[in-house]
Amino acid sequence: MKNRAYNILKEKLVNCEYEPGSLLNEAQLAADLGYSRTPVREALNRIENEGFIRILPKKGIYVTDVSLNDVVQIFQTRLEIEPVALRLAAPYLPEKELLYFKESFNRDEADFHCGFRLDTAMHLFIIEHCGNRFIIDMMHQVFDQNTRVIISSKQNKTKIHDARKEHLEIINLLMDNSVEKAQTAMYAHVENCKRAALDYFYNLQAFSSQPAPTYKTQLKMSYNDAK
Numbered sequence: 001m002k003n004r005a006y007n008i009l010k011e012k013l014v015n016c017e018y019e020p021g022s023l024l025n026e027a028q029l030a031a032d033l034g035y036s037r038t039p040v041r042e043a044l045n046r047i048e049n050e051g052f053i054r055i056l057p058k059k060g061i062y063v064t065d066v067s068l069n070d071v072v073q074i075f076q077t078r079l080e081i082e083p084v085a086l087r088l089a090a091p092y093l094p095e096k097e098l099l100y101f102k103e104s105f106n107r108d109e110a111d112f113h114c115g116f117r118l119d120t121a122m123h124l125f126i127i128e129h130c131g132n133r134f135i136i137d138m139m140h141q142v143f144d145q146n147t148r149v150i151i152s153s154k155q156n157k158t159k160i161h162d163a164r165k166e167h168l169e170i171i172n173l174l175m176d177n178s179v180e181k182a183q184t185a186m187y188a189h190v191e192n193c194k195r196a197a198l199d200y201f202y203n204l205q206a207f208s209s210q211p212a213p214t215y216k217t218q219l220k221m222s223y224n225d226a227k
Helices: 002-014 026-033 037-049 068-092 095-106 112-127 133-153 164-175 179-207 215-226
Strands: 053-056 060-063
Touching: 002 026, 002 037, 002 133, 026 037, 026 060, 037 053, 068 112, 068 133, 068 164, 068 179, 095 112, 095 164, 112 133, 112 164, 133 179, 164 179
Parallel strands: none
Antiparallel strands: 053 060
């Protein structure tokens, strides 16, 4: 039960159904899931260790914000690791799957959610064939955070970066067995994604007239309502 609670709650956090900066209540979460509070509490403790939440005794559960520093560290990791994972995975990538991704990226652009899911699937497809479980486990955690960045930055549906041509270039190079060129293309692609994400978050900080609510403002509002 605690594993099911963990999977459900983490998915909602990754997909920003529980918005960054919001405050949650353990009893309400348990009621929503139809579970007792014990498995929910154990799941939350595990999720806190992964950095998605902070448990504030006697106050609630704070959903951590997506910060500029998070974006920097996510892409720093991706830039260092993904080209290496691609080199390790290249001999083991099934051609049938590569063709599927090629056909998918050649179609007209899908809606936002389908588009970024396909993007993430292609990256994880390569990573999961690298044969190194430590890289695979680490990059799954990185992509969970990467998904939060994408969704939180696209809540207003602003187009940040259309990377279909870059994905197709990587796939075509892999199919031609041009591994070194594919590594270079992967690095350039992740660098472009990083630049686009950082530009968005810099602009958000510079021009947002009203910052997103944080747990402190929520607590203050709660205190005022109680009065």
